[in-house]
Amino acid sequence: MRARDLVIDFPTVSLDSPAMDAARLLADQGLPGLIVVDADGSPSSILPGTQVLRLAVPTYCQDDPALARVVDEAHADAFLRSLAGRTVRECLPANPRELPITDPDATVLEIAALMARTHSPLVAVVDGGRLLGAVTLQALLERALVS
Known part of the structure; x- marks a missing residue:
């Protein structure tokens, strides 16, 4: 099985997208993270949901x-407001x-290794x-558990 067999359309955000919009997208679609794209639409980063929380949760x-x-x-219930x-x-x-990022x-093993190495829930x-x-x-x- 190859990446082409597992790939799905996936939402993207830009570096300048509001963090609150990213949090809503993560929540509304039940996503583990988002693909961050540059001006050309090429992936520049992966934004795991935990990184959004890192910004919202007070450092202390x-x-x-x-x-x-x-x-x-x-x-405590309103901590995400700090993303505004x-x-x-x-x-x-x-x-x-x-x-x-992969081709x-x-x-499946290459993708799994990349996820593990980069601590990313998506590729x-x-x-x-x-x-x-x-x-x-x-x-x-x-897919791997079925095989």
């Missing part, structure tokens, strides 16, 4: 989880990792510079 709560418990429920006015660019790590001929599939879509961790596992 990330550094000391016990502090998250002392925040009252009303404020922020962009996808701000959600991405300062030091970019290897881009999880349509990649095998962008590109053919001749054109984004075909993505292979998600869920699709990969479902």
